[in-house]
Amino acid sequence: xxxxxxxxxxxxxxxxxxxxxxxxxxxxxxxxxxxxxxxxxxxxxxxxxxxxxxxxxxxxxxxxxxxxxxxxxxxxxxxxxxxxxxxxxxxxxxxxxxx
Amino acid sequence: xxxxxxxxxxxxxxxxxxxxxxxxxxxxxxxxxxxxxxxxxxxxxxxxxxxxxxxxxxxxxxxxxxxxxxxxxxxxxxxxxxxxxxxxxxxxxxxxxxxxxxxxxxxxxxxxxxxxxxxxxxxxxxxxxxxxxxxxxxxxxxxxxxxxxxxxxxxxxxxxxxxxxxxxxxxxxxxxxxxxxxxxxxxxxxxxxxxxxxxxxxxxxxxxxxxxxxxxxxxxxxxxxxxxxxxxxxxxxxxxxxxxxxxxxxxxxxxxxxxxxxxxxxxxxxxxxxxxxxxxxxxxxxxxxxxxxxxxxxxxxxxxxxxxxxxxxxxxxxxxxxxxxxxxxxxxxxxxxxxxxxxxxxxxxxxxxxxxxxxxxxxxxxxxxxxxxxxxxxxxxxxxxxxxxxxxxxxxxxxxxxxxxxxxxxxxxxxxxxxxxxxxxxxxxxxxxxxxxxxxxxxxxxxxxxxxxxxxxxxxxxxxxxxxxxxxxxxxxxxxxxxxxxxxxxxxxxxxxxxxxxxxxxxxxxxxxxxxxxxxxxxxxxxxxxxxxxxxxxxxxxxx
Amino acid sequence: xxxxxxxxxxxxxxxxxxxxxxxxxxxxxxxxxxxxxxxxxxxxxxxxxxxxxxxxxxxxxxxxxxxxxxxxxxxxxxxxxxxxxxxxxxxxxxxxxxxxxxxxxxxxxxxxxxxxxxxxxxxxxxxxxxxxxxxxxxxxxxx
Numbered sequence: 001x002x003x004x005x006x007x008x009x010x011x012x013x014x015x016x017x018x019x020x021x022x023x024x025x026x027x028x029x030x031x032x033x034x035x036x037x038x039x040x041x042x043x044x045x046x047x048x049x050x051x052x053x054x055x056x057x058x059x060x061x062x063x064x065x066x067x068x069x070x071x072x073x074x075x076x077x078x079x080x081x082x083x084x085x086x087x088x089x090x091x092x093x094x095x096x097x098x099x
Numbered sequence: 100x101x102x103x104x105x106x107x108x109x110x111x112x113x114x115x116x117x118x119x120x121x122x123x124x125x126x127x128x129x130x131x132x133x134x135x136x137x138x139x140x141x142x143x144x145x146x147x148x149x150x151x152x153x154x155x156x157x158x159x160x161x162x163x164x165x166x167x168x169x170x171x172x173x174x175x176x177x178x179x180x181x182x183x184x185x186x187x188x189x190x191x192x193x194x195x196x197x198x199x200x201x202x203x204x205x206x207x208x209x210x211x212x213x214x215x216x217x218x219x220x221x222x223x224x225x226x227x228x229x230x231x232x233x234x235x236x237x238x239x240x241x242x243x244x245x246x247x248x249x250x251x252x253x254x255x256x257x258x259x260x261x262x263x264x265x266x267x268x269x270x271x272x273x274x275x276x277x278x279x280x281x282x283x284x285x286x287x288x289x290x291x292x293x294x295x296x297x298x299x300x301x302x303x304x305x306x307x308x309x310x311x312x313x314x315x316x317x318x319x320x321x322x323x324x325x326x327x328x329x330x331x332x333x334x335x336x337x338x339x340x341x342x343x344x345x346x347x348x349x350x351x352x353x354x355x356x357x358x359x360x361x362x363x364x365x366x367x368x369x370x371x372x373x374x375x376x377x378x379x380x381x382x383x384x385x386x387x388x389x390x391x392x393x394x395x396x397x398x399x400x401x402x403x404x405x406x407x408x409x410x411x412x413x414x415x416x417x418x419x420x421x422x423x424x425x426x427x428x429x430x431x432x433x434x435x436x437x438x439x440x441x442x443x444x445x446x447x448x449x450x451x452x453x454x455x456x457x458x459x460x461x462x463x464x465x466x467x468x469x470x471x472x473x474x475x476x477x478x479x480x481x482x483x484x485x486x487x488x489x490x491x492x493x494x495x496x497x498x499x500x501x502x503x504x505x506x507x508x509x510x511x512x513x514x515x516x517x518x519x520x521x522x523x524x525x526x527x528x529x530x531x532x533x534x535x536x537x538x539x540x541x542x543x544x545x546x547x548x549x550x551x552x553x554x555x556x557x558x559x560x561x562x563x564x565x566x567x568x569x570x571x572x573x574x575x576x577x578x579x580x581x582x583x584x585x586x587x588x589x590x591x592x593x594x595x596x597x598x599x600x601x602x603x604x605x606x607x608x609x610x611x612x613x614x615x616x617x618x619x620x621x622x623x624x625x626x627x628x629x630x631x632x633x634x635x636x637x638x639x640x641x642x643x
Numbered sequence: 644x645x646x647x648x649x650x651x652x653x654x655x656x657x658x659x660x661x662x663x664x665x666x667x668x669x670x671x672x673x674x675x676x677x678x679x680x681x682x683x684x685x686x687x688x689x690x691x692x693x694x695x696x697x698x699x700x701x702x703x704x705x706x707x708x709x710x711x712x713x714x715x716x717x718x719x720x721x722x723x724x725x726x727x728x729x730x731x732x733x734x735x736x737x738x739x740x741x742x743x744x745x746x747x748x749x750x751x752x753x754x755x756x757x758x759x760x761x762x763x764x765x766x767x768x769x770x771x772x773x774x775x776x777x778x779x780x781x782x783x784x785x786x
Contacts, residue, residue: 080513081521106779113765250769256741337708
């Protein structure tokens, strides 16, 4: 699937396009098909996102979304060396999800 | 230490207001990200993997307790309770909000600090010897010269849109503790045969994807003409440095392509012209600056020697303190490299503790080293034991200076949007593998440096053992390099062979150290053995 | 173009079209020249007293060669109009002024009020350049 990501302009938070707006959780990301450029242009212009781009990802049977490149998985989770700062620090398996 | 007068303060305050306006224009949509990016970069604000990152300048690596405490407070107030000290003697915060950035700069300005020109294609924060003013081997304290250059380079109107970033280091001893010849301009303050102080200019060094050791461009520039000579060096670069290819835009490529002799000819021609313009501050201004550094308050008449009856303390004192020019003192290095830790990271509490300790034990001075440690430069030997106890209680007394556990690592793919591979987990695994202190000390001086991409922020080219992280078809892969040095005997490390996985490279490093232990001659450091034997025996042992 | 020009001089604007540096070398009677980033400003030095307008083009604000060109011209005594043209943005105005520009013809117009504010960014300056301002080091020592 093709998903969209970027950073919130003001806070810098990593965000993912959920079809309506920008979510902080990668699993909310939706497949945008070939609409990436249109959505990103509109969202950048409205300053609802910054430094946005489209990436490939894979949807799991359980509905989770896993970006294909490690860089975006690290963006989704947080630094692998600081699991205490991850979005869901209580999840002990999150580190394995990145690698 | 240098103190701002009303002019310096007004300049920093003006910068804060300028940036406040620029951020407001960006948030309001009056300027695009393309237009805003170079403006935020000139204030040290990057957009990294997880958020904005702010790089705060620590000019020539020197700061006082009040400034250090502010760095800790900013970590708590605007970030997530920690900061990362870098190979440019600066500090970076990883979780900054754009909306907060102007106020952070305003807070910094209250303690005479800023983030000016810590990024962008301009003259960056100037680095120096972290033992300046304390080292027994220095000709003079290099920091007054660095401060002169700081002021000259701040908001320089001609050199704000250079072909690429520009880094200057200033040292004043034959022992190079600042990787001086790996800078765009390396300046060594020297004394000539007539006893006059001047500057030897090395131009065109650097790491990155094309590492080069800077050649001497001029042996001796009279001290006060340093600004004019730097102006000439920069003007030639600004006019003729390559702008067609970002990867060939650093001055090292210009000097390499036209040759050091031709570059020197052009600089000398420009210098002769610039000398007619009277651009240099007068002697009185240099003396005004130098007076701030002249006497930090060292006591005279103290005796050398201290109680070493606690063996753990003695080990630390031997490893992490160095001789001072004044009898009865030592310079102390606080290692930010605990076994299994993140090199260069310090919590807000640790930062504030180091501020307190500097005020009590080091005449209110700290230094940041390019090896990502903190120095208390002026500690009385009679205070060493009390200081060590307090550091030890805070997890800051790791006795591994210049040993294999004292690893330089860039933030890597855990934080950095340019990285290809993670650096920090590797540093953690290596320091854990070699955690046993006796084992580290048996290996002796061994400088290990890790970069997560070819930009070489982790100085892997200059590592006795260097590691470069690369992306091999979406998987992290690590190349091993041997034989680099950033000291006065500067050399560039060479790649050993095919790359490794994360675990594979830790094993390979262990193999390399075993070859060294088996083959070293009496008194040889790792680097000496490597230089004597060459790559072959190491390569053979690793790849068989 | 000229209607969007900000000028900080009292004389009448030059109406002549600017010729390239190469063209100026062969038809030396032109009074207006345009310097591109790759041109050597020093080629004009012998003729500075005959030129009334030099335009320095910034095809992209990130290419800073024009700042050096401007200073070189002023350092050699050029007194005519020095106009920055092209991708000239408000955040670069004060540095350009310090390098000797006294006119600006930005692709995207800048209002005079906004320009005045930008030019007042720095209360003082650290370097001596060609704009006649006394640097901080001189002020400190009563010069």
